[in-house]
Amino acid sequence: MRPPKVGDGIEIVVAIQGGPARTFPNGVRTLVVQGLGVAKSRNTVIDAAAGKYLLFCDDDVDVNLPGVLSGVRHLQASGHAMVLGRGVDATGRLRKSYPSRVSRLTRFNSAKAATYEMLIDVAQVRSAGIRFDERFGAGAELHLADEYIFITDLLAAGLTGEAIPEVFGMHRGISSGERWGTDHDAHVRAVALNRVFGRAAPIARLLFALKQAPRLGNWRRVLSFMTDNGQPSPLPPVDNPSRKDQR
Numbered sequence: 406m407r408p409p410k411v412g413d414g415i416e417i418v419v420a421i422q423g424g425p426a427r428t429f430p431n432g433v434r435t436l437v438v439q440g441l442g443v444a445k446s447r448n449t450v451i452d453a454a455a456g457k458y459l460l461f462c463d464d465d466v467d468v469n470l471p472g473v474l475s476g477v478r479h480l481q482a483s484g485h486a487m488v489l490g491r492g493v494d495a496t497g498r499l500r501k502s503y504p505s506r507v508s509r510l511t512r513f514n515s516a517k518a519a520t521y522e523m524l525i526d527v528a529q530v531r532s533a534g535i536r537f538d539e540r541f542g543a544g545a546e547l548h549l550a551d552e553y554i555f556i557t558d559l560l561a562a563g564l565t566g567e568a569i570p571e572v573f574g575m576h577r578g579i580s581s582g583e584r585w586g587t588d589h590d591a592h593v594r595a596v597a598l599n600r601v602f603g604r605a606a607p608i609a610r611l612l613f614a615l616k617q618a619p620r621l622g623n624w625r626r627v628l629s630f631m632t633d634n635g636q637p638s639p640l641p642p643v644d645n646p647s648r649k650d651q652r
Contacts, residue, residue: 415470416456420446422544442544443520444537444551451527451536459527465578466492466521472571476524479507479569486529486559487566489515490522490573500576503568510556510566512601518552521574533562540637541597547637549584550597557601585620588629595633606634 417433422441429435438449447461458477462468476488489510492500501517508514535558542551559566584590595610602609614621614631621627 414456416454418450418454420449422446442539442542444539444542444545447520447551448536448539451525451530454527457527459525460573461520461523461525462574463520463576465576467575468521469572469574472573473524475571476569476573479567479571480524480526483567485566486526486533486564487556488524489518489556489566489568490524490571492519492522493572493575495575495577497575503570505570507570508568510560510568512557512560514568515556515566516550516553518556519576520552521576523552523555524573529564530559533559533564535559535562535564538600538637540640541593541600547593547596549590549593550600554597554600586622588626591621591626591630592633592635595630596635596637599634599636607631 418436419429419433420436420438421427422438422445434453436446436449436453438446443463450461451459458480460468460473460476472490476490479485479488487510491503494500500519504514535555537551538554538558539545541547541549541554545551556566594613598609598613599606610631610633614627618624618627621630
């Protein structure tokens with residue numbers, strides 16, 4: 406990870422789960438996170454962040470500070486709780502198709518969001534009790550869709566967000582959202598849609614399957630996805646009463 410320099414109102418917080426001890430530059434705040442899963446780390450940082458705005462990141466991303474600061478200015482001007490930026494690869498090419506102009510976030514256009522594209526207004530997110538669903542994301546059995554579920558929970562709570570044409574970071578590696586090759590990948594996507602759309606999930610799964618059939622794979626997997634009513638396992642009791650989002 407190539408973070409921006411500490412100072413000028415910028416705080417860098419690194420969440421650590423297991424592994425050998427590492428040395429970080431002076432001024433970097435480290436948080437030890439119990440358990441496994443990227444969602445746990447992100448929730449820990451939401452609770453601990455001292456700044457007004459928070460950019461989520463991964464350890465294989467180079468942050469583009471000018472783009473992020475443009476995102477901060479957009480939040481300040483608009484009053485939204487979140488903006489989604491863009492990501493590029495090592496050659497500078499956009500990693501996927503992005504809106505060409507500022508676009509309002511909805512349940513229907515935010516499923517491809519990546520962690521390092523997400524910039525939030527911390528106070529609004531905390532006040533609404535929004536946190537990542539720790540049953541989803543890398544390190545959890547349901548290893549996809551944690552970002553999407555966070556965004557849709559935010560929207561369901563009455564908060565708003567937009568996608569903006571600003572690059573927030575460069576990511577060299579393969580994103581977890583690019584995994585399509587197994588029955589379990591398809592199952593996790595079905596469970597995520599069930600979590601987001603509730604009673605309307607069968608329609609959402611049907612439309613998703615029609616659009617993504619080649620990526621889902623064979624027709625057996627497509628049909629299984631369309632009929633998959635799976636739900637995430639029940640959540641354990643929540644210690645923090647303000648964290649009311651995970652359902």
